[in-house]
Amino acid sequence: MTSASVHHRLAASAENRPRRDVKRMKEITHTELANMGIDLRDVDQPIGTLRPAAP
Secondary structure, eight states: OOBHHHHHHHHHTSTTOOOOOHHHHHHHHHHHHHHTTOOOSOTTSBGGGOOOOOO
């Protein structure tokens, strides 16, 4: 399984591409998901392990 942030890091790791600011990418991911109402504790958590929040 691949987490959202790992997916972005892998996509950015191809040769001749600039280094990515992983910390900033995680901050942006967390902020944007929160803006959509998704409270994600850890953006490195594999997508397949995410569960809906209890009501």
